[in-house]
Every structure is written in structure tokens, then in C-alpha cells.
Amino acid sequence: MELRDIFNRMQQQPPRINYPTVGWKWIVVAAVIVAVVGGLKTSVYTVPTDSAGVVQRFGRYNRTTEPGIHLKMPLGIEEAVPVPVKKVQKEEFGFRTLKAGVDTRYLGAEEIDARRSNPEDLMRLISESGERVSRSTTSELAERAKEILRGEYVMLTGDLNITDVEWIVQYLIKDARSYLFNIREPRQTIRDASQAVMRQLIGNGSVDEAITIGRIEYEVSAKEALQKLLDEYETGIHIVTVKLQSSNPPQKVRPAFNEVNKALQQKETRINEAMKTYNEAVPKSKGEAKKAIETAKGYAAERVNEALGDIAKFEKIYTEYIKAPDITRQRMYLETMSKVLPLIPEKWIIEQGGAEGGILMKLDLVGNKSSD
CATH class of the missing domain: 3.30.479.30 (Band 7 domain)
Structure with missing residues (x-):
């Protein structure tokens, strides 16, 4: 093959490829389908159960939505941001x-x-x-x-x-x-x-x-x-x-502080124990004091009543004494001796001017017997 033939082939036009003809209507249909799919995809949003949806239109607040599925304007016109309002x-x-x-x-x-x-x-x-x-x-x-x-x-x-x-x-x-x-x-x-x-x-x-x-x-x-x-x-x-x-x-002084804290706790324990003893002893002492006061009041009333009785008795005796002093004196002497003599275990009766020093006999009045 000569060089001229090679150049002639190179100058020839390549074979034409026949592509299928697409009409403008199909291009428009495809564009509409893409727009609808994109719009649906960007216009539906879901708010979780623990959140609230804040919708912004062109970056400005528009509304707040509850949990669930909602619609918004597509293609970035509105954006929804979930905010966890129920989550601690x-x-x-x-x-x-x-x-x-x-x-x-x-x-x-x-x-x-x-x-x-x-x-x-x-x-x-x-x-x-x-x-x-x-x-x-x-x-x-x-x-x-x-x-x-x-x-x-x-x-x-x-x-x-x-x-x-x-x-x-x-x-x-x-x-x-x-x-x-x-x-x-x-x-x-x-x-x-x-x-x-x-x-x-x-x-x-x-x-x-x-x-x-x-x-x-x-x-x-x-x-x-x-x-x-x-x-x-x-x-x-x-x-x-x-x-x-x-x-x-701080860590470096913590041991010393723990010792101080331990001492304070011991102090608090001692105070609580003392308060417990105080709360137990004081009411008891107050009760005993009240009891002693009531006993003293009763004793005082008893003594006063006895004294008043003695006064009335003395006044009565004195009235009788004024009427017959000798007889009253003799009666009082005999009453007193009848109360005193039974309390004496040995009794010696002495007669004034009697023989042998005036000692007559020893009487046992308690046993109702006499002995020389």
C-alpha cells in the first residue's frame, strides 16, 4: 500500500451512527417525574416520640409540630429540626x-x-x-x-x-x-x-x-x-x-481532713448520747421531784390537821380544867400513866417515907403479875 492511499483513507469521513430520536415531550415528562420524586422525598418528615419538630421556612421559624409524620414545603424551602423535649x-x-x-x-x-x-x-x-x-x-x-x-x-x-x-x-x-x-x-x-x-x-x-x-x-x-x-x-x-x-x-490533704471529720462525727455521737441520757434522766427526775412535792404536801396537810385537832382537844380540856382544876389534873395524869406504863418492861413503885428506902414491890403490869 502506497503512502497516497493511506492519506486518502484518513481523509474519508467516518461512518455515521444513527441514534434514536427523543422528543421534547419525553424530556419534560422525565423532568416532572424527577421533580415529583424529589419533592415527595423532601416534603415528608418524621418527628420522634420524645421530640418536637421545629419547622423553618427559608431559615426563619414557622411552626412547631408534634411527634409523628408531617409534610413540609419541598426542595429546601422548609427545614424541620427535631428537638428532644421529653428526654432528660x-x-x-x-x-x-x-x-x-x-x-x-x-x-x-x-x-x-x-x-x-x-x-x-x-x-x-x-x-x-x-x-x-x-x-x-x-x-x-x-x-x-x-x-x-x-x-x-x-x-x-x-x-x-x-x-x-x-x-x-x-x-x-x-x-x-x-x-x-x-x-x-x-x-x-x-x-x-x-x-x-x-x-x-x-x-x-x-x-x-x-x-x-x-x-x-x-x-x-x-x-x-x-x-x-x-x-x-x-x-x-x-x-x-x-x-x-x-x-x-484536695487529695494531698484528704487524710488529715478525714481525721478531723472523724473527730467531728465522734463529737456528734457523744452529744447525741448525752442528749439521750438527758432526755431519759430529766423526765424521771421531774417525776420524782413532783412525787416528793406531792408527798410533802400530803404530810404537811396531815400535820396541820393533827395540830388543829390537838388545839381543839386542848381547848376542850382547858375548858374542863377551868371548871375543876384538881379533878381534871388527876384525870389527865391517870390517862397519861395508862399510856406510858405499858411501854415500860420493869416498874418499881416507891412509897414516899416508907421503910427500906421506900421500895415496896416490883410490878409486871404487862403480864399482870407481881413479884417481891
């Missing part, structure tokens, strides 16, 4: 719960020091705090995680002592619209407000109140103050509870 959520301060249930695992400063944490948990804690996680060794991650936790739980009390406070805040979203549109970062807002309230309460009290006697009061006060603060900013959040998980002195 919580924020933890000073520690994190890694696994809840029977085998609950926590991540705190003590767990990090004991090397009971893995790098994934440490990186998750750091990222949740809003920091960017970079490539670091496990020890560097542990130190950074401890700094984050320490910034949450280390607090200064009103008497210039340091205490470690760990607590939980549980809350519900009561107004989905306010929750989405009135605050930019709801979770961080709750955390910042909770720390501000708790630090103020701890800073106004003593270390003893924070660790021992004031825990319940702090929980109640923190819940009320936090709710008031969130309501002022119209966050749409309802605080369910504030619970102090632990409140202890």
Missing part, C-alpha cells in the same frame, strides 16, 4: 460517665492518675470541651484532660480553703423554639451558667458546709439560681435537678 439530658462537671449501667465506668482525675483510661476516652473529653485534638502521646492527652477536669471541680470556699466539687445537672427542653433561636450554643450555655452558679455558692460558704453539712442546701440553692439565670435569657430549658456527686478536700 444531663451535664457532668469534674468527671465523665463512660459507660452507664451495671458495670458503670467513670473518667475522673483519679482514674487518669491510676492510668485506667484509654486515649480514645481522653480525646473525646478534650473534643467535647471545644478544643481541637492534635496528635499527642497518651501522657500529654492525660495531662490535658486532667487540666480540663481540674478547671471544673477545683473551687475556692468563702473561708479561703480549696475543695473538689463534682456535680450533675439534669434538664429538659421545655420550649423548643427558644432553645434553638434564643441561644447560640445551648449545651455550652448550660455548662457555663452551672459553673458560675456553683462557684458563687461555694465561694459564699465554708469548706465544712461544702463537704459535710451544707450539701443538700447547695443542691436546692443551685437549682433555683440556675433556673432563674436560664429564664432571664429565655433559653427554654427547665432544670430537673442539681446533684452533688462528691465534695472533698
Whole structure:
């Protein structure tokens, strides 16, 4: 084959391929079908049972829907955001719960020091705090995680002592619209407000109140103050509870504080025992005193009545004595001797001026016998 023949073939037109002819009506039908399918797909949405649906039209709030299947304008005109209004959520301060249930695992400063944490948990804690996680060794991650936790739980009390406070805040979203549109970062807002309230309460009290006697009061006060603060900013959040998980002195001084606390408990025990003895002894003593007083009153009344009787008897005898002094005197003497003589075991009767010294006989009046 010559070179000229090759060039002639190259200049020839390639064979024409006959494609099937598609009409404009089919293109329109296909476009309509695609639009309908896309519209149906983007116009139906489902709200979970524990949530409320907040519908936005071109980014602006439009309405709030209940759980179930609903329709909205398609193709991005309206967007629906589910908000879990019936789910109790919580924020933890000073520690994190890694696994809840029977085998609950926590991540705190003590767990990090004991090397009971893995790098994934440490990186998750750091990222949740809003920091960017970079490539670091496990020890560097542990130190950074401890700094984050320490910034949450280390607090200064009103008497210039340091205490470690760990607590939980549980809350519900009561107004989905306010929750989405009135605050930019709801979770961080709750955390910042909770720390501000708790630090103020701890800073106004003593270390003893924070660790021992004031825990319940702090929980109640923190819940009320936090709710008031969130309501002022119209966050749409309802605080369910504030619970102090632990409140202890720093690790280095904890043994000494425990000894002091033990002594205070022993003191309280002794006081309670003393109060118990007091409550038992005082009523008994009061009863005995009342009984003695009543006995004395009865004895006094008896003596007074006897004295009044003696007075009346004496006055009667005196009246008779005035009438016949000798006879009355003799009768009184005989009555007295009849009472006295039976009480004397041996009696000697002596006659004045008689022989042998005046001794007559020895009488046994009790036995009604006489002997020389």
C-alpha cells in the first residue's frame, strides 16, 4: 500500500451512527417525574416520640409540630429540626460517665492518675470541651484532660480553703423554639451558667458546709439560681435537678481532713448520747421531784390537821380544867400513866417515907403479875 492511499483513507469521513430520536415531550415528562420524586422525598418528615419538630421556612421559624409524620414545603424551602423535649439530658462537671449501667465506668482525675483510661476516652473529653485534638502521646492527652477536669471541680470556699466539687445537672427542653433561636450554643450555655452558679455558692460558704453539712442546701440553692439565670435569657430549658456527686478536700490533704471529720462525727455521737441520757434522766427526775412535792404536801396537810385537832382537844380540856382544876389534873395524869406504863418492861413503885428506902414491890403490869 502506497503512502497516497493511506492519506486518502484518513481523509474519508467516518461512518455515521444513527441514534434514536427523543422528543421534547419525553424530556419534560422525565423532568416532572424527577421533580415529583424529589419533592415527595423532601416534603415528608418524621418527628420522634420524645421530640418536637421545629419547622423553618427559608431559615426563619414557622411552626412547631408534634411527634409523628408531617409534610413540609419541598426542595429546601422548609427545614424541620427535631428537638428532644421529653428526654432528660444531663451535664457532668469534674468527671465523665463512660459507660452507664451495671458495670458503670467513670473518667475522673483519679482514674487518669491510676492510668485506667484509654486515649480514645481522653480525646473525646478534650473534643467535647471545644478544643481541637492534635496528635499527642497518651501522657500529654492525660495531662490535658486532667487540666480540663481540674478547671471544673477545683473551687475556692468563702473561708479561703480549696475543695473538689463534682456535680450533675439534669434538664429538659421545655420550649423548643427558644432553645434553638434564643441561644447560640445551648449545651455550652448550660455548662457555663452551672459553673458560675456553683462557684458563687461555694465561694459564699465554708469548706465544712461544702463537704459535710451544707450539701443538700447547695443542691436546692443551685437549682433555683440556675433556673432563674436560664429564664432571664429565655433559653427554654427547665432544670430537673442539681446533684452533688462528691465534695472533698484536695487529695494531698484528704487524710488529715478525714481525721478531723472523724473527730467531728465522734463529737456528734457523744452529744447525741448525752442528749439521750438527758432526755431519759430529766423526765424521771421531774417525776420524782413532783412525787416528793406531792408527798410533802400530803404530810404537811396531815400535820396541820393533827395540830388543829390537838388545839381543839386542848381547848376542850382547858375548858374542863377551868371548871375543876384538881379533878381534871388527876384525870389527865391517870390517862397519861395508862399510856406510858405499858411501854415500860420493869416498874418499881416507891412509897414516899416508907421503910427500906421506900421500895415496896416490883410490878409486871404487862403480864399482870407481881413479884417481891
